[in-house]
Amino acid sequence: MNAPDTHLIGASVERKEDYRFLTGNGQYTDDIVLPQQTYAIFLRSPHAHARINSIDTTAAKQSPGVIAIFTGADMAAENVGGLPCGWLIHSTDGKPMNEPPHPVIAHTKARHVGDQVALVIADSIKAAKDAAELIEVDYDVLPAVVDTAHAADPGQPAVHDEVPDNVSYNWGHGDKAATDAAFARAAHVTALDIVNNRLIPNAIEPRAVNASYSAQDDSYTLYVANQNPHVERLLMAAFVLSLPESKLRVIAPDVGGGFGSKIFLYAEDVALTWASKKIRRPVKWTAERSEAFVSDAHGRDHVTKAELAMDADGKFLAMRIHTIANMGAYLSTFASSVPTILYATLLAGQYATPAIYAEVKAVFTNTVPVDAYRGAGRPEATYVVERLVETAAREMKLDPAEIRRRNFIREFPYATPVGLTYDTGDYETILARSLELADVKGFEARRQESEKNGKRRGLGYSCYIE
Structure with a gap:
């Protein structure tokens, strides 16, 4: 058997399709x-x-x-x-x-x-x-209902007569009992209310x-x-x-x-x-x-209560998520899967959190239907997890890079508590290299220099896994 041809890996490959578009010869x-x-x-x-x-x-x-x-x-x-x-x-x-x-x-x-x-x-x-x-x-x-957070409240107008409470489903994923038990013994709990706003493609x-x-x-x-x-x-x-x-x-x-x-x-x-x-x-x-x-399917539109339980050293014990997901007026082609299968399964991120439980309530409103757009559930999950982790670091007065290091997954294969198995990863090395490239050690000097010139400079962290 011939060895695989690997000469293109890492090489700059000339694009073939541009010429006809640049010369007006595309066909839409x-x-x-x-x-x-x-x-x-x-x-x-x-x-x-x-x-x-x-x-x-x-x-x-x-x-x-x-x-x-x-x-x-x-x-x-x-x-x-x-x-x-x-x-x-x-x-x-x-x-x-x-x-x-x-x-x-x-x-x-x-x-x-x-x-x-x-x-x-x-x-x-x-x-x-x-x-x-x-x-x-x-x-x-x-009367119309447009507020995601209150679409299922008593007395709201029914978008569909056959669904008087405007709820398409109440879905759960993970081990609720184990998650609740971990929260009961936690030394610190970080809680956030998060709105992931609707967007229009x-x-x-x-x-x-x-x-x-x-x-x-x-x-x-x-x-x-x-x-x-x-x-x-x-x-x-x-x-x-x-x-x-x-x-x-x-x-x-x-x-x-x-x-x-x-x-x-x-x-x-x-x-x-x-x-x-x-x-x-x-x-x-x-x-x-x-x-x-007003006719293309929109994206996102989540209202979430997120909680992260930790021990006294900032080690993650459990995560608890409750999301209300706006479906709009109708269920679009893949709408039901986005805030469930494509969202909750990514809530582990790259952290070894022993227990996770997510509840998702999908609601109808008098708005344009919502479906998959640019990541389809995964960016929503990353946003929830990383906002929790960053806030937890500040509350516990830990360096935001350090709290991530303490909780990274290190042994593979790793089965997450939300149903995925990771076969490989080296998150600590990637974070270390990122800190080096960003010259985080020199940040304070750059911040002070910026303030002398009337400008503010900030530093934020976010880790992501697909």
Whole structure:
């Protein structure tokens, strides 16, 4: 057997893909124009929570260039399925999570600002926009719940009538009894209330969809700015449109940024695929920047109470975490897994904490759905752990590097109390080298010099494991 070719390890490798992008020869979804191309605009709810009494499209359908207008009632009449969540989570009592329907186009209720209530298709974007302005929607505006921390409080409005307490699941992970016992004998407990705020993805290329139907073999082709076209095809075909996967081809051309926000099955993708058969012509939609802010899945939005129990020497005994995770108005494709499997399993960090217990309550609110974005649960876990460790160091008057050294995992393989096994690691060496590169010993002199010039200088620590 020949030895593996390792000459590229550590070498500078010339990129091959840049030339066509730099010369304007990339091909994104919006660049694709099909024969008999039509263009779509979504009319979206201006209200966070409202009952839809009626939608009058009479004037809009008579607007120049309009080809068709569809509402949630049209899709419901053809039994088009709702968008699925791809990960089932069970509560601590064994019950499966509450997963209320997520209609492709809102039918009886709009549940967040930006919820789509009508699809307008015309021979130009301008014509579609003009027609959308003529649609009259009779809304009965309802009280809305938007506060993550209090979404499940008694008396809050119900986002979904079938989930009156707004709770999708109460999930637990780890050994609660062992954790509570460790806290009972702790010499010091550090406690923090942490808000990991909601964020909005903002890719250079907004989401875009171009769907076409072939009557010749009763099949669909979907061009979409998506990070995982295979998942898109599976979910749309099997769970929404009830099609064999062989009847749906999903093509992801060049994708201009995503970081998770383009890995989900979105309502717009389904609506255009379904509509392409109805009108027997291709349909294209490209999100506008402000539209993307209320239609792309958001990220984070956790409210957490975190506690760390230690002995008198600063050795970690246990960690206890209670997080309320905002799901938004609906469960997006992977939403349920982010604050559970992808979050709690990383709460050990690189520390030998003997016991950890995490509780996660997932709540519905009248906000844009939340899903995986840039790390998907792991950055949230790191933030919680490192804020705890840094605060504990200050409370116990320990050097922030020293408290980490005392608690690093040193023997491998190491099974964490939250279900992962680490096969290798040398965290102490990495920290030592980092302190050297940062010249931490010389920091105090630099700080004093900065203050002479009217500037403040700080030093912070954060350790991270993927």
